[in-house]
Every structure is written in structure tokens, then in C-alpha cells.
Amino acid sequence: MSETDAETTADQPHEDEPHRAGLNNRLNWLRAGVLGANDGIVSVAAVAVGVAGATTAIGPILTAGSAALVGGAISMALGEYVSVSSQRDSERALIAKERRELREMPEEELAELTAIYQEKGLKPETARLVAEELTEQDALKAHLSAELNIDPNDVVSPWRAALASAAAFTIGGILPMLAVLLIPTPWRIPLTFAVVLIALALTGASGAYLGGSRVLRPTLRVVIGGALALAVTFGLGSLLGTAGIG
Secondary structure (H helix, E strand, C coil): CCHHHHHHHHHCCCCCCCCCCCHHHHHHHHHHHHHHHHHHHHHHHHHHHHHHHHCCCHHHHHHHHHHHHHHHHHHHHHHHHHHHHHHHHHHHHHHHHHHHHHHHCHHHHHHHHHHHHHHCCCCHHHHHHHHHHHHHHHHHHHHHHHHHCCCCCCCCCHHHHHHHHHHHHHHHHHHHHHHHHHCCHHHHHHHHHHHHHHHHHHHHHHHHHHHCCCCHHHHHHHHHHHHHHHHHHHHHHHHHHHCCCC
16 A cells, blocks of 8 residues: 555545544434334334234224324324433533533643543553643543543434434334235235335344344344234234124
């Protein structure tokens, strides 16, 4: 490798490592999206298949499935909003606390930052130099990163997570609804099972990929869990339909 190539490579982040700015927000948005789609597929499919086990009439299936779709999307959005809002509030409180400490006791904070880098293996004089240079550039950012692993420019957004979760739940939930409603009665249940399990395999693999883990095991967990949910709800619906309750 030439010197120019080496310099170019050194200036660029590794493609397989998360060095991009705003990563926290993007990963949070993607996580909420994948989980929302997975929950939408399982929740709506379980309700629709359960009702389909009790009756072949389209009306009850459409009513129950639509209620599960709308209610589930709202529930997912609210849950994600509350969860991420709590995380955001905690991060903002820590940022405000660190800003106040830097203003009121800068020397103590510099010593604390120096100690952190010493604990990471730097010599005392090197740790002090690094702490001083980082403090000169951006004291708040340096302390938040070293002490709390927080990027003040990358605080999570509850609205983004909530909207992503609701949208993904809706998209995921529409798939089993269409399958149950459009597939003819003789093939309705087996083909709906197949469509749902394929969709779950895709969301499971996507979640594993985003998390940087191996794909097979997480995908199998999602598919097996979804299959169990469908089997149980269909069995319950069939039992109620046979008993004349459906």
C-alpha cells in the first residue's frame, strides 16, 4: 500500500464500524421499526387467525383484525414514546449536571477526566495532556463521552421512535390481514401461516443484522414464537367455534 493510500484509508472510518454521527438516533429509530413490524405481524395475525378458526365469515375477521391493528399501533407508539422520553429526560439531566459541574469546579473535573484516561492505560502525564487538549476543544463533550458515553448532539428522539414503531406495526399488521381476507377459504389458514412465518423470518433476520449478531438463531426464535402464537390462537378459535360461541 502506498503512503497516499494509507493516508486515505486512515482518514476514512471502517465501513463495518459505527463511526457515523447521529448513530444513536438512527439505531433507535431502526430498532423501534423492526420491533414494531414484528409485533404487528404476530399480534394482528394471531387475532385474525383466531377469529378465522371460529368462523369463515369475513365481517368478524375484518372487525377484529382492524381493531387489533389500530389499537396495537397506538399502544406501540405510546409505549415507545414513554420509554424513549424517559431515556431522553435522563440524558438531558446528566448533560445539565455535567455542564454545571464544569462551570463550578473546572479543576476537579479536569482531574476526573485525567483519572479516567489513566484508568484506560495512559501514563499520568499523557492522560493529563489528553484531558487538557480535549477540554480546550469541547469540555462538555469530552466529559460526557468519557464519563457517561453520551453525545450531546445525539440525544434520542421519542417522537421519531414512536412514529417509527406505529408505522412499522401498521405495515407489519396489514400483511396478515390481507392474507386472511384475500386468500380463499380452503387455503386461508395454511397460506396465512406461511405468509406470516416468512414475514417473521425477514424481520428476525433484519433485527439480527442491525444488531450485528448472527442471523440464524434470532430468526428461529422469532419464527418459532410466531408459529406458537398462531397455533394457540387458531386452536382456541376453533374450539370456541365448535362450541358455538364464535
